[in-house]
Amino acid sequence: MRLPPFTYLRPRELGEACALLAEHGTEAALVAGGTDLLPKLKRQQIVARVLIGLQGIEELRQTRANGGLSIGAGARLCELAAHPALEGPYAALARAAGLIASPQIRNAGTLGGNLCLDTRCDYYDHTCDWREALGGCMKAGADVCRLASGGDRCWAITTSDLAPVALALEASVRLVSADGERLLPLADMYRDDGAAHLNKAPGEILAELVLPPADGLRATYLKLRRRGSIDFPLLGVAAAVRLDESGTCTDARIVLGAVASLPVRAPAAEQLLVGRAFDGDAIAEAAQAAAASAKPMDNTDLSPAYRKRMVKVYVGRALTELGAGEG
Amino acid sequence: APDLAGPYKGSGVGPSPAYSFTAAVVELDCDPETGMIEVDQVWVAHDVGRAINPLLAIGQTEGSVYMALGEALMEELTFRNGLLESTSLFDYKSPTVLEMPEVHTYLIETIDPEGPFGAKEAGQGPLLPVIPAVANALYDAVGVRIDEVPITPDKVLRALDLAAKGKLGRFGPKVMPAFAFRAPVRVESPGESLP
Numbered sequence: 472m473r474l475p476p477f478t479y480l481r482p483r484e485l486g487e488a489c490a491l492l493a494e495h496g497t498e499a500a501l502v503a504g505g506t507d508l509l510p511k512l513k514r515q516q517i518v519a520r521v522l523i524g525l526q527g528i529e530e531l532r533q534t535r536a537n538g539g540l541s542i543g544a545g546a547r548l549c550e551l552a553a554h555p556a557l558e559g560p561y562a563a564l565a566r567a568a569g570l571i572a573s574p575q576i577r578n579a580g581t582l583g584g585n586l587c588l589d590t591r592c593d594y595y596d597h598t599c600d601w602r603e604a605l606g607g608c609m610k611a612g613a614d615v616c617r618l619a620s621g622g623d624r625c626w627a628i629t630t631s632d633l634a635p636v637a638l639a640l641e642a643s644v645r646l647v648s649a650d651g652e653r654l655l656p657l658a659d660m661y662r663d664d665g666a667a668h669l670n671k672a673p674g675e676i677l678a679e680l681v682l683p684p685a686d687g688l689r690a691t692y693l694k695l696r697r698r699g700s701i702d703f704p705l706l707g708v709a710a711a712v713r714l715d716e717s718g719t720c721t722d723a724r725i726v727l728g729a730v731a732s733l734p735v736r737a738p739a740a741e742q743l744l745v746g747r748a749f750d751g752d753a754i755a756e757a758a759q760a761a762a763a764s765a766k767p768m769d770n771t772d773l774s775p776a777y778r779k780r781m782v783k784v785y786v787g788r789a790l791t792e793l794g795a796g797e798g
Numbered sequence: 799a800p801d802l803a804g805p806y807k808g809s810g811v812g813p814s815p816a817y818s819f820t821a822a823v824v825e826l827d828c829d830p831e832t833g834m835i836e837v838d839q840v841w842v843a844h845d846v847g848r849a850i851n852p853l854l855a856i857g858q859t860e861g862s863v864y865m866a867l868g869e870a871l872m873e874e875l876t877f878r879n880g881l882l883e884s885t886s887l888f889d890y891k892s893p894t895v896l897e898m899p900e901v902h903t904y905l906i907e908t909i910d911p912e913g914p915f916g917a918k919e920a921g922q923g924p925l926l927p928v929i930p931a932v933a934n935a936l937y938d939a940v941g942v943r944i945d946e947v948p949i950t951p952d953k954v955l956r957a958l959d960l961a962a963k964g965k966l967g968r969f970g971p972k973v974m975p976a977f978a979f980r981a982p983v984r985v986e987s988p989g990e991s992l993p
Contacts (some may be wrong), residue, residue, distance in 0.1 A: 601881060784832055
């Protein structure tokens with residue numbers, strides 16, 4: 472499979488990139504590391520005659536500490552994994568970054584790319600010929616979902632490892648376009664639709680991840696996958712809690728990745744933790760309840776029943792890890 | 799050694815003047831909550847007849863161990879709607895360097911009279927015992943048997959669930975498929991059919 476021909480544009484400033492994006496519209500795609508875009512171009516899952524490269528834009532590679540932490544979306548995953556500013560609860564973001572794909576991919580892939588990472592499905596992520604043999608699918612523009620043929624929506628799964636952690640840390644993102652910019656809570660960026668999973672407008676560029684002050688939060692991330700490298704998450708568990716001096720949990724956020732078209736909270740589990748001692752019993756109850764928030768579909772590796780069962784195991788382990796950690 | 803010439807010449811695949819033999823021991827960890835298996839060490843002794851290039855023969859043996867682990871733990875052709883799902887090396891899971899255990903190789907030289915300089919094979923033969931060794935090590939670790947490959951985490955959990963309910967802790971096919979072998983076809987060699 473070959474890359475189709477394209478024009479490559481290399482803006483030096485964010486404003487220039489936004490202008491190019493506005494000019495070329497749906498003909499253009501943004502590329503930073505390109506680790507997901509290029510395979511998708513080869514398989515004709517994405518069609519773009521113009522690629523707008525973001526690697527040359529210095530503004531996207533900056534980090535600012537301002538009470539909290541703001542990280543430019545151009546930060547490479549390998550840099551995030553070893554980032555000196557990602558300590559305390561923010562270290563969960565570094566850990567998640569270090570678990571993404573493989574070292575080579577992390578050398579190229581970026582924060583922005585992973586936060587916006589396309590959804591995946593076993594009926595979609597194949598060559599053009601394979602998809603056509605099946606008659607196409609909803610994510611590819613047809614009107615049938617091959618996983619749930621009676622349905623009216625796409626069930627492709629979110630596969631970002633950073634999104635669940637960023638959500639657990641209550642992050643926002645700065646989106647920039649030719650028309651201006653806005654600060655959006657990250658939770659509002661994801662949609663429950665495998666074929667249109669972002670609330671980011673086509674002309675918008677995700678410029679920065681904004682993390683609020685850490686404030687006594689403890690956070691961690693666990694990833695379920697078959698092999699020790701390369702694979703996308705079959706389940707991602709991001710957990711963040713705040714404990715007071717007596718060890719009572721005052722705040723809890725549990726975010727599950729790879730069980731739906733968007734990262735999902737586990738509100739029943741969170742409520743079982745808040746207002747009581749953060750001990751083994753609380754953790755066990757929360758882990759049990761978290762599995763109810765997960766309805767994995769049969770469109771990736773390992774059975775949905777197994778992945779749902781692992782929610783309880785992984786949430787339990789993540790919360791136990793937080794309980795053993797320092798305040 | 800079996801006769802090389804005879805009435806069934808040309809109708810066999812695999813007969814050889816000499817056969818190699820391999821023994822393997824696998825040490826692994828299994829997490830009973832997740833069913834995930836981590837292979838820690840493999841000891842493999844392979845009867846190569848004579849190791850003409852020992853470094854290569856060891857490399858072949860270690861490579862065979864790698865192939866066996868892949869087959870035992872994760873490699874599988876899966877299908878969706880009649881189409882092959884595992885269409886790339888991404889979907890068809892082979893172990894990475896991180897899954898590869900320490901391998902201790904012993905080359906056993908029996909100097910086989912039928913082999914060139916006494917040598918036999920060191921191609922994929924060492925693969926064969928590693929797969930059942932993995933299955934047996936799993937049984938030793940958590941007390942369940944998986945009767946098919948790949949031995950995936952969900953199969954291990956299903957077997958463990960059965961055992962926890964007091965049933966036989968086993969997962970996989972229950973019977974060999976019913977299959978009757980046809981009578982061998984006798985093919986004349988070219989020399990035999992000349993008028």
